[in-house]
Amino acid sequence: MVEKMYTITSEAGLHARPCTALVSAVTPLKSEVALEYNGKQVNLKSIMGVMSLGVSKGATVKVIATGDDEEQVISKIDEVMIKEELAV
């Protein structure tokens, strides 16, 4: 299992487009991926799940990946976070 924390810097938070980008990036991978925020955990492969968290600017979220390609999950997410200017 690997975990990584991100602090959301994008002004609009994790709204629909970035959620879609994150989910589409990890969906093809085999690992189970969860996103944790404010004590709630959701499946990072479900757009609705991610959106339901209502992650706003300044929030700290945790990505938890479990599976054969878990390292790849984190690097994919890093990539999207940077490309979409979501987090540091």
Added chain:
Amino acid sequence: MKITKLLTKDTIRLSIKGQKKLDAIEDLVDVLDSAGILSDRHEFKEAILKREESSTTGIGEGIAIPHAKTTAVKKPAIAFGRSVAGVDYESLDGQPAHLFFMIAAPEGANNTHLEALSRLSSILMNEEARKQLLEAKTEQDILNIIDSYDEEDEAEDESMEGKKNFIIAVTACPTGIAHTYMAADSLKAKAAEMGVDIKVETNGSSGAKNVLTQQEIEEAVAVIVAADTKVEMNRFNGKHVIETAVADGIRKPQALIEKALKQDAPIYKGNESSEKESTEKRSVGAAIYKHLMNGVSNMLPFVVGGGILIAISFMFGINASDPNDPSYNAFAAALNTIGGGNAFGLMIPVLAGFIAMSIADRPGFAPGMVGGLLAATGGAGFLGGLVAGFLAGYLVVGLKKAFMGLPASLEGIKTILIYPLLGIAFTGLIMLYVVNGPVGALNTGISEWLSGLGTGNAVLLGIVLGLMMSFDMGGPINKAAYVFGTGLLANGVYEPMAAIMAAGMVPPLGIAIATTIFRRKFNKQDREAGKVNYIMGLSFITEGAIPFAAADPIRVIPSVMAGSAVAGGLSMLFGISLRAPHGGVFVMPLVDGNWLLYLLAVVIGAVVSALLLGILKKPVQ
């Protein structure tokens, strides 16, 4: 915010026409337009289509959420549409879409947009909710279904919160030595008395202790932030946060805890908008004080370290750092370079940088530092540094407002390019062309006036500073005197600092002596606390006197003010100067002038206070 505030009967279409994506969009835009939500139908539709181009909003599970944030929207709203047959919406899962929620947000409504998405998703994640929506017969049914799931969520939150009785608090004060811990103790004691679980994080000068964990923050019903400096707030997103002064933590713990249990406080939301709210809630004066103290508390380590090193270098001989002087000593010169040239050199930039950072968060820091350095090098000194800090801070706040409407794709360059470039440029130009001249003249004027003070006026200044130091013992008036003294160090005027420290040592020492001599006037607990006050006083921690002053202000405060005034006046009379702004008895041998006389000034002040206390206080029954 409830979904049904945005979604009304007028914006529901139970059966949308056509089976193509464009038909569905056209239909939903119509719904919003005829409900009077849009000011420009065409522009809104363009925005929706543009959004679909970047990636489809058909998010799977038969749901699509086309949305746009544009000036063509008059007020936020959601349109609901349904197609039992299904629409080919190019959804991510390739399945047809049946339920449509078109979200219209006006420009600048960040949170509404995000919150609406979050709420909707929470409802739609529920398979039962989706099924019911598909089967609903009337518009009212749709509203009822959405409401029922929306409410359920809230009810669950409430019952969970109702069960718990756990609150968390953060305390912090500018110096981070006494108030922070006293507020923490006071809150903990009162909470124990009231049967409430509490955890208090102390942000003192040695860093944060007893740090709150993510889990504790989640479990707490509310957060009390009793702080006069900046504390890390973003972690409290979504919690009820009571923001107040650190003094309230000491004086009114019960009121704060009761308020916290009732959750009688606004919910904290991170980023700029909340920053605005919180500063609005505090009075303007309190906000400015907080910014100033954030600067001062970060500046202090530079002044303390630098000042003491300079003072040590002078022990080798007053000109020992001058290579052309017979008493030259290389080590003394090194200490002087470290302390005077560099640590003191950073003082004003750091002050200005952290004031600006307190106002405008991180983007304020760089312009503040640069403005502070310009003030320091341009002769505007400490006062110029204060101006630079506030100037840079509010300037960057202004820049943030000015660039709020920038497209999201340019969001990233704001913090890395626009704020630093424009912030530094404007702050710098204003400092050079507007501030440095007059403030520099004022600064020189004050320094010259202070250096040239006749003995009578100097003693008067010492007395006034002494009175200020003891009036509220660590509160704003005390800090005003203290900041004045440290600021003058930067200008090379050292006498007031000596008077201030002498006066600040008096209240705890006076109380300590009184508890020793006039034992009958204090109960056992007070006598114990009195012993600690010897240490507090010798270390120049004026705050040690607060518990005594709080318990009996009418007798204690005049007594300690009188003693402090005497000590401050004597220190000025003896012509003592002090380059270190802290350290109490431990830096006494480093003063310029006769340190025994300096010690004498403190002792006389303390004895005066002790005698007055002995006379004024009534014997304990």
